[in-house]
Amino acid sequence: MADAPPSRDAFDTRAVHAGRAVDPATGAVAAAIQPSTTFERAADGSYPRGHYYARVSNPNRLALETALASLEGGQAAAAFASGSAAALAVFQALAPGDHVVCSADAYHGIQRELRELMARWGLATTFVDTTDLAAVRAAFRPATRLLWLETPSNPLLRITDIAAASALAREHGATTVVDNTFATPVLQRPFEFGADLVVHSTTKYLGGHSDVTGGAVVTREDSALFTRIRDAQAIGGAVPSAFDCWLLLRGAATLPVRVRAQCASAGRIAAFLTEHPRVHTVHFPGLDTHPGHALAARQMRGPGAMLALQVRGGEAAALAAVAGTRLFTRATSLGSVESLIEHRATMEGPETRTPRDLIRLSIGLEDADDLIADLERALG
Numbered sequence: 001m002a003d004a005p006p007s008r009d010a011f012d013t014r015a016v017h018a019g020r021a022v023d024p025a026t027g028a029v030a031a032a033i034q035p036s037t038t039f040e041r042a043a044d045g046s047y048p049r050g051h052y053y054a055r056v057s058n059p060n061r062l063a064l065e066t067a068l069a070s071l072e073g074g075q076a077a078a079a080f081a082s083g084s085a086a087a088l089a090v091f092q093a094l095a096p097g098d099h100v101v102c103s104a105d106a107y108h109g110i111q112r113e114l115r116e117l118m119a120r121w122g123l124a125t126t127f128v129d130t131t132d133l134a135a136v137r138a139a140f141r142p143a144t145r146l147l148w149l150e151t152p153s154n155p156l157l158r159i160t161d162i163a164a165a166s167a168l169a170r171e172h173g174a175t176t177v178v179d180n181t182f183a184t185p186v187l188q189r190p191f192e193f194g195a196d197l198v199v200h201s202t203t204k205y206l207g208g209h210s211d212v213t214g215g216a217v218v219t220r221e222d223s224a225l226f227t228r229i230r231d232a233q234a235i236g237g238a239v240p241s242a243f244d245c246w247l248l249l250r251g252a253a254t255l256p257v258r259v260r261a262q263c264a265s266a267g268r269i270a271a272f273l274t275e276h277p278r279v280h281t282v283h284f285p286g287l288d289t290h291p292g293h294a295l296a297a298r299q300m301r302g303p304g305a306m307l308a309l310q311v312r313g314g315e316a317a318a319l320a321a322v323a324g325t326r327l328f329t330r331a332t333s334l335g336s337v338e339s340l341i342e343h344r345a346t347m348e349g350p351e352t353r354t355p356r357d358l359i360r361l362s363i364g365l366e367d368a369d370d371l372i373a374d375l376e377r378a379l380g
């Protein structure tokens with residue numbers, strides 16, 4: 001499985017073939033779903049087929065982990081039951097007394113893990129605007145072990161310079177993690193810029209159909225830290241089911257074509273919104289007015305398919321626009337085939353820093369003209 005022929009090297013080819021092989025026993029082209037929780041030992045007590053208990057490993061999870069490591073260009077991956085469980089495993093691999101520097105607009109659930117769960121374990125965190133490298137530098141302490149970046153960020157789509165920030169982390173002996181959920185490896189491969197770990201909520205683009213919850217940690221190279229993340233996975237047990245892994249591997253095959261089509265539509269929708277009189281700001285890295293545009297062009301292979309707009313008239317106008325859509329589905333989450341629209345501040349709760357007049361869009365695979373017509377109606 002892992003040893004695909006060398007010609008199968010380009011990204012789109014790996015998306016289809018990494019982690020997959022024709023079943024030698026049956027000739028089946030699609031992988032079987034293996035529900036067994038336990039695996040037979042040989043007479044001498046060994047496990048010649050590699051698996052012994054499904055919490056620790058199973059064939060579908062191994063296939064998914066092989067594919068994710070290949071797509072990110074990393075050495076290994078560990079799949080989890082959610083993106084949040086993947087992030088928690090990274091934090092649990094640190095020790096009480098350690099210090100984390102984290103993007104101030106990282107996913108709100110990850111901020112809650114640091115503020116509410118890990119603070120009680122003795123992990124300290126400084127939240128900074130990681131687009132400001134001087135602020136990142138100033139946040140490091142002798143006990144800093146981890147720099148957590150999310151780029152593009154949520155929901156303002158701000159762009160952090162992964163190469164410059166990870167160089168600062170290296171100077172301070174800290175590991176750099178990039179939450180690559182929004183960009184996906186189709187558009188951004190953080191290991192090319194010096195990151196050490198990549199985290200995904202595979203619930204989003206990797207799965208791509210709003211029907212599976214999952215997460216992963218991918219490592220550039222084997223390390224003591226990644227061994228502790230594997231321990232959090234195997235001992236802690238927040239693992240995905242065989243069926244979830246099967247769905248995610250199936251999603252990976254179409255990831256490149258989905259993301260490219262979604263990016264193209266997002267670009268057209270961003271251009272339409274920029275011209276709209278009811279919209280005062282559009283946050284989309286593909287626009288040359290976006291503060292991270294030049295950096296995104298260097299660091300990413302496309303602007304992504306997430307965008308945010310701020311409307312005139314404050315929260316009431318934003319809620320009215322969200323209520324007026326027919327094709328966009330009013331729901332949180334992102335990265336699926338159907339387009340989603342969300343009033344982000346009311347989703348994130350009272351302590352949010354997200355502007356009250358902001359609407360977040362996840363662009364799906366519908367006809368872009370239909371999506372534009374729906375927004376035109378809703379904003380009108």
Ligand SMILES: *Cc1c(COP(=O)(O)O)cnc(C)c1O
Pocket residue numbers: 082083084085107109110150154179181182200201202203204213214215
């Ligand atoms: C959704 C999301 C997460 C959390 O993932 P879950 O699968 O919902 O636990 C983490 N980071 C980002 C950027 C996300 O969008």
